[in-house]
Amino acid sequence: MVKKGLIVAFSMFALVSIGFASGDKSISEEELGLRKTSIHDESNVKPVEFSYSKDAPGTSKRIERAYMNAPPMIPHSVDGLLPITRENNQCLSCHMPEVAKSMGATPIPPSHFINFRPDTKMKDGKVIKEGKVVGEDIKNTSDIKLAKVKKLNGLYQGRFNCSQCHAPQANVKPLVENSFTPDFKDDKLKGKSNLVDVINEGVDIE
Ligand code: HEC
Ligand code: HEC
Incomplete structure (x- = not known):
């Protein structure tokens, strides 16, 4: 009868040998990049077709936050709203706290003031x-x-460029899947932020 330990030792040896065998296989330059085409010639490279959300503000569906207090991504179309300048920021016309409710938009949170x-x-x-x-x-x-x-009294101007942190989303399949799953302290925080209430959590201020 073969002892259990021996079988384990043998299978480990087999696995290690397979590992070495596959290590010998070289990767071609076509397989190397995410584009799966030669890394020296770009003439046939076509970007993947994609489109941003076409839903007008007020008709889109909010996107779940990537993690607790992550900046929410923009679910609606930003056609005609970009670029944002300090003098011309149309995002404010719907998202400033005093108007947001009547527009059905999420108000800009206290952290931005x-x-x-x-x-x-x-x-x-x-x-x-x-x-x-x-x-x-x-x-x-x-x-x-x-x-x-x-x-x-007003919006902190270090935040005037909303799309620096809040980005519109396109319907593309990520080339590398992200397996990160966020942990929300409270299910409500999947759809809203509370950063100002917890900003000093874990910070020792003198
Ligand atoms: C015409 C009004 C309007 C304008 C202009 C507008 N938004 Fe919105 N926004 C909305 C509404 C309404 C929603 C809620 C989703 C919906 O109903 O489409 C929303 C949702 C969002 C959300 C998601 C909030 C959440 O709770 O998940 C973000 C982020 C956002 N907008 C950012 C922006 C930025 C940045 C701009 C400027 C480029 C902008 N919005 C311009 C009305 C507007
Ligand atoms: C430097 C990055 C940054 C910039 C610039 C910025 N935001 Fe945010 N925003 C965040 C982060 C992070 C959160 C979530 C945490 C929090 O409340 O601060 C957030 C949250 C929000 C929310 C969700 C509020 C809620 O109650 O859940 C809205 C709406 C929003 N921002 C709108 C805007 C608009 C409009 C602008 C431009 C005037 C803007 N933000 C500029 C980072 C940014």
């Missing part, structure tokens, strides 16, 4: 935060701890 960056200056090797010297011989202002949160 706050400047989280510390008001910090460097002078003669000293770091001055909100008028006070908070450090000497500091090389880099990013070493300084978190800002005091300042609520602004």
Whole structure:
């Protein structure tokens, strides 16, 4: 009778040998890239056909958030809305909190009305935060701890370019599947954010 341990040892040997055998097979240049075509010649490369959502704002279906407090992706068409400039931002005409409800749109959240960056200056090797010297011989202002949160009267202009974080979505199949599954603390957060309430979670502010 063959002992169990021996069978395991033998199968492991077999697996290792198969591993080595397949390791010998070289990969051709056509197989190498995601395009599956020669990496030296682009003349026959055609981009995959795709289209963005054509549903007008008000007729599209919201997309589940990628993870808790992820920026929601834009479910509706952005035809005629881009590019966004500081002077001309049509997103605001439907998403500013005072109008959003009547438009059926999600209001821009409180986090976008706050400047989280510390008001910090460097002078003669000293770091001055909100008028006070908070450090000497500091090389880099990013070493300084978190800002005091300042609520602004209007949208924080560091956020004016909405599509920097919120992107319209196209109907393409990803070339590499993403197997990430998000974990939401609360099912409600699949469709809304609460970043401002939890912004200091796990942060030790002096
Ligand atoms: C004409 C009004 C209107 C304009 C302009 C508009 N939106 Fe919307 N937006 C909506 C509505 C309404 C929804 C909800 C989905 C729907 O009903 O189509 C929505 C949904 C969204 C969502 C998803 C929110 C969520 O809860 O998942 C994002 C993000 C968004 N819009 C961003 C933008 C950006 C960025 C712009 C500017 C490029 C913009 N929207 C311009 C009306 C508008
Ligand atoms: C720097 C990245 C960034 C920019 C720029 C930005 N957002 Fe967001 N947005 C986020 C993130 C992250 C969230 C989710 C967490 C939160 O509430 O801040 C969010 C959430 C939202 C939501 C969902 C609110 C909710 O209650 O669930 C809306 C609507 C939205 N943003 C609209 C906008 C619009 C309109 C602009 C342009 C004026 C904009 N955002 C600019 C990152 C950004």
